[in-house]
Amino acid sequence: MVAKQNTQQKILDAAQSLFAETGFNDTSLRQITSLAEVNLAAVNYHFGSKKELIQAVLQRYLRVLMVRLDQEFNRLLAAQQPNNLTQVLAVFVKPLLELNSVHNNGTRIFLQLLGRGYTDVQGHLRWFINNHYGRVLDKFVLLVQQSCPQLPASELFWRLHFSLGTVVFTMASNEALAEIAEADFNEEVDIEGVIQRLLPYLAAGIAAPVYTRSHPQQQLRSGT
Amino acid sequence: MVAKQNTQQKILDAAQSLFAETGFNDTSLRQITSLAEVNLAAVNYHFGSKKELIQAVLQRYLRVLMVRLDQEFNRLLAAQQPNNLTQVLAVFVKPLLELNSVHNNGTRIFLQLLGRGYTDVQGHLRWFINNHYGRVLDKFVLLVQQSCPQLPASELFWRLHFSLGTVVFTMASNEALAEIAEADFNEEVDIEGVIQRLLPYLAAGIAAPVYTRSHPQQQLRSGT
């Protein structure tokens, strides 16, 4: 009983690191079981398949994160007047940082895994997240919509995905970026610092003036 | 002689589509040669290895794009007073769209490939681009710096990488996003449309007010 828990845990721990670093498809079960110091067959015995292992790795974080996010969303939704965008975005900070209690560097690892789930060809993952937590995330979209009532729904859709890309990419290359920043600017960089830098960027991007052909105060037009 | 050119071209055409769609590592040489209707060994004969094929596929676009970007950068750098940020970013639009003359859907394919190059584990690609075109891109950084003189260098560093993430992630998952957008909002989505949506987002994000603990939480509202 203890041994089983231990093996599963060891596999999850090894898998998440390798997945985050190298991606899902480019990480082999042999790499995982070798790092975890368990037998190759243990993955299929305990999790069924590689696909289910991937989901289990993410599930460990999603379970914790989504409950917390749902609480925060409900709190904001209960407000009488719309919250401003910065407040809405800032709501992610605490729940994300709390993932560090799930595992060492949990925040960074989870965000990297999330990125892999979107950039690797992992259709089952997108389906998995959407089917399990779509309702929670809908609340977030609603909150953003309320804070930017003049933003068309389609524009909002794109900008939220732009933002997802910003976060995911930044976290994926976090180590490299932090190294450069520390070397070039003598700055201590931790995950929390990066998140604090991200928020104003995201808020400004999401709330940016919408481009229209009628009054292109910006020179965005190209020769068509 | 004609046959050789033909085979190389057929391989490049087949490879770029599959690479953009499925990623570099998840596309096999057998898929490529089968789609190109050439023998499996042709890739190694004409390009040496898969790695070199990947570089050749990107090179076809980079050669054209970088020359054009360099022209535009030099033009802006010659201006007496600093260009505003939107002008600097908009400079990418025309050269990118001109990639459609390299190949059908060239713009979309190139940007997808670029995304794959950063999200797939392709260290050699990052090295390749940096070593060949780093000097051109330095001009771009200088231009942005001139257009946002109030922005600390370290803040600019982070925000440019945030922006890189936005672009790269968006392009890597371009198909999926376009599908959803068309289904949910009945919008025809082409690559030019995505670029036009990206620019205001990026410009606003890069030029966002810097977060300070003294006056936190600016009210950011969008306008049309």
Next chain:
DNA sequence: GTACATTTCAAACACTTGTTTAAATTGTGC
């Protein structure tokens, strides 16, 4: 201690990967 279920393990499975080989074919210059 015996009986039974759970877990581990080495080995093999069938399949895919990028690359190489050597023979066959095609193209080119004379």
Next chain:
DNA sequence: GCACAATTTAAACAAGTGTTTGAAATGTAC
């Protein structure tokens, strides 16, 4: 037409993939 290089071809290569197997080992209950 001949000689020689360039190209194409089928076949094989060694290595890696996820998964399955059946026997060992371990744990648990009586």
